[in-house]
Amino acid sequence: MTATKGLEGIVAAQSQVSSIIDSTLTYVGYDIDELAEKASFEEVVYLLWHKRLPNAEELAEIKEQLAENMTLPQGIIDHFKLYPIDQVHPMAGLRTAVSMLGLFDEEAEVMEEAANYRKALRLQAKVAAVVTAFSRIRKGLEPVAPKKELSYAENFLYMLDGEEPEAIAIEAMNKALVLHADHELNASTFTARVCVATLSDIYSGVTAAIGALKGPLHGGANEQVMIMLEEIGSVDNVEPYIQSKIENKEKIMGFGHRVYRNGDPRAKHLKEMSRQLTELKGMPEYYEMSVKIDDYFTKAKGILPNVDFYSATVYHSLGIDHDLFTPIFAVSRMAGWTAHILEQYENNRLIRPRAEYVGPDLRKYVPVEER
Ligand SMILES: CC(=O)SCCNC(=O)CCNC(=O)[C@H](O)C(C)(C)COP(=O)(O)OP(=O)(O)OC[C@H]1O[C@@H](n2cnc3c(N)ncnc32)[C@H](O)[C@@H]1OP(=O)(O)O
Numbered sequence: 558m559t560a561t562k563g564l565e566g567i568v569a570a571q572s573q574v575s576s577i578i579d580s581t582l583t584y585v586g587y588d589i590d591e592l593a594e595k596a597s598f599e600e601v602v603y604l605l606w607h608k609r610l611p612n613a614e615e616l617a618e619i620k621e622q623l624a625e626n627m628t629l630p631q632g633i634i635d636h637f638k639l640y641p642i643d644q645v646h647p648m649a650g651l652r653t654a655v656s657m658l659g660l661f662d663e664e665a666e667v668m669e670e671a672a673n674y675r676k677a678l679r680l681q682a683k684v685a686a687v688v689t690a691f692s693r694i695r696k697g698l699e700p701v702a703p704k705k706e707l708s709y710a711e712n713f714l715y716m717l718d719g720e721e722p723e724a725i726a727i728e729a730m731n732k733a734l735v736l737h738a739d740h741e742l743n744a745s746t747f748t749a750r751v752c753v754a755t756l757s758d759i760y761s762g763v764t765a766a767i768g769a770l771k772g773p774l775h776g777g778a779n780e781q782v783m784i785m786l787e788e789i790g791s792v793d794n795v796e797p798y799i800q801s802k803i804e805n806k807e808k809i810m811g812f813g814h815r816v817y818r819n820g821d822p823r824a825k826h827l828k829e830m831s832r833q834l835t836e837l838k839g840m841p842e843y844y845e846m847s848v849k850i851d852d853y854f855t856k857a858k859g860i861l862p863n864v865d866f867y868s869a870t871v872y873h874s875l876g877i878d879h880d881l882f883t884p885i886f887a888v889s890r891m892a893g894w895t896a897h898i899l900e901q902y903e904n905n906r907l908i909r910p911r912a913e914y915v916g917p918d919l920r921k922y923v924p925v926e927e928r
């Protein structure tokens with residue numbers, strides 16, 4: 558038995574949710590390039606769960622159900638006041654709050670298919686409420702209730718700021734949500750599937766997934782990109798900064814990918830949004846710095862930007878706190894996690910690989926007084 562480090566190249570499950578073939582990403586057969594331009598996030602959520610696009614009636618229904626369920630039990634709001642919320646990373650807050658949601662859900666332990674769909678819907682709705690309530694409470698503000706008539710992206714921004722967002726912000730948020738919704742067997746989705754393959758519940762699966770997404774080698778990279786841009790500070794400083802990182806063999810966050818070696822198809826959409834939004838918001842230097850990093854690092858190392866690189870400046874130009882970037886990724890990826898969890902339940906088998914043992918040879922136990 559020989560281990561493959563990081564399970565590279567191992568095909569660990571069959572899935573109908575999304576595919577990456579020759580650097581083309583599809584959700585249930587639809588090219589991400591087309592979905593990014595044309596689809597609403599709600600359509601994508603429906604698509605990932607039901608493996609087909611909704612008709613007009615079904616779309617109206619899922620929109621309404623999501624907006625209606627974007628409320629939190631008072632116990633979740635109260636628990637945010639139990640710890641020093643302004644010192645806690647919002648991904649840690651999200652991980653705990655999403656786990657707590659299960660404690661308030663009467664169907665949490667009901668394993669029937671219909672109940673699992675209902676829970677997926679509640680999770681998708683409430684994750685937006687958790688992230689926005691966390692953000693407001695740590696600023697000393699009250700959470701804002703969603704509006705039934707708003708779309709998912711609109712409600713997210715509305716619950717975050719307390720003001721109805723402008724059209725360009727809604728468009729950008731919708732596109733970002735569509736682009737991040739699923740990505741085959743990425744680390745957090747795999748984590749979710751491993752968890753529920755023991756026939757554990759959906760809340761356990763998504764809580765485990767949030768923990769995996771939090772790390773800077775995965776979803777946490779988008780926040781790190783912004784930290785890097787702030788450190789660099791000016792277009793003139795890009796080359797010396799990146800060069801010194803290369804010389805010190807340090808990673809450039811937002812670059813590289815386990816599966817895409819010729820570029821992440823989502824990056825171009827985020828790059829264009831970053832260009833438009835930074836210009837509109839009077840901060841074009843963030844886009845210029847990003848492009849210079851991209852050009853310099855790509856030329857030096859041949860490693861291309863991933864989804865996290867340009868998403869950072871998109872969210873920054875929308876005025877979003879930097880440590881909320883990864884929680885927003887989780888808001889979108891909830892759709893993919895729940896779709897994969899539902900798929901795992903449908904055709905389940907325990908996921909239990911083997912380890913290649915590289916420890917000491919067989920030896921005898923020595924009593925403590927003789928050691
Ligand atoms: C949503 C997402 O999860 S997208 C990924 C988000 N993560 C990041 O942006 C963090 C930065 N990137 C990385 O750490 C990696 O590219 C990963 C984790 C995404 C992929 O990792 P792996 O598939 O294991 O690639 P691996 O780390 O083996 O990289 C291969 C080589 O490229 C180098 N490399 C890969 N990414 C980077 C990077 N961002 N900066 C510098 N060097 C890099 C590695 O150091 C390695 O070099 P070596 O062969 O000289 O040792």
Ligand SMILES: O=C([O-])CC(=O)C(=O)O
Pocket residue numbers: 737739740742743744775815816863864
């Ligand atoms: O697929 C991966 O390894 C990481 C990624 O891009 C994602 O989760 O969107």
